[in-house]
Amino acid sequence: MQKLVEGIHHFQQDIFSKKQQLFENLADGQQPLALFITCSDSRINPNLLTQTEPGELFILRNAGNIIPPYGAVDGGEAATIEYAVSALGVKDIIICGHSRCGAMGGLLDETQTREMPAVRSWLSHAESTRRIIGANYQHMTDPNARLTATVEENVLVQLEHLRTHPAVSVALARREVNLHGWVYKFETGQVFGYDPTSGQFLPVEAAKAEPALVGGHVI
DSSP states (O other): OHHHHHHHHHIIIIIGGGGHHHHHHHTTOOOOSEEEEEEOOTTOOHHHHHTOOTTSEEEEEETTSOOOOTTTOOSHHHHHHHIIIIISOOSEEEEEEETTOHHHHHHHOGGGGTTOHHHHHHHGGGHHHHHHHHHHOTTOOOHHHHHHHHHHHHHHHHHHHHHTSHHHHHHHHTTOOEEEEEEEETTTTEEEEEETTTTEEEETTTOOOOBOOTTOOOO
8 A cells, every 4th residue: 555655646746747737638628539448457557558648548447358238237338338439439449358367267267256256247248258269269278378369259259249339339330430359468568459351360550440331340
């Protein structure tokens, strides 16, 4: 706790003063560039990763960067997405998974969540991910490779769930928002983006995001 308090003092004395005008301008409202959906994992820092300032990212975090399908849960995810799209008019939505994700590890090995019923219930919104891995990755015996595949597949599953949210589906139909699937490898600093043309996760600068096409499947 002492480290946190000392950090606040450092922020107030050394950081805030240098960016005071920025914070004063933010008092008038926010116009974030993107909705950034990622895991609660303490090793992930969206602003550090993207080198963004306060006011530039609207951030949604939870265990496993999971987005329940619309109507499945009366919770904060749906409200945050709706507000970001309908009120703030974000132009990009990013779902960012990450390496060595504990939530995805628990999805693969249910014994890890035996004494955590709330976690187990939450991970049910990634059931499609678990089944995809079971059906399509039986050949993958290396546990690290299997976990990486799970993280990637989960990003794609959650993007599909995201499309069920009315505010998102309307914005996609109007070509007002782009969806992006990312995976951050925190131990190397690499970020990979899903490229709909190749169907692969590529270095993020090479991955192309496209607006949705009516009747099409675009990420």
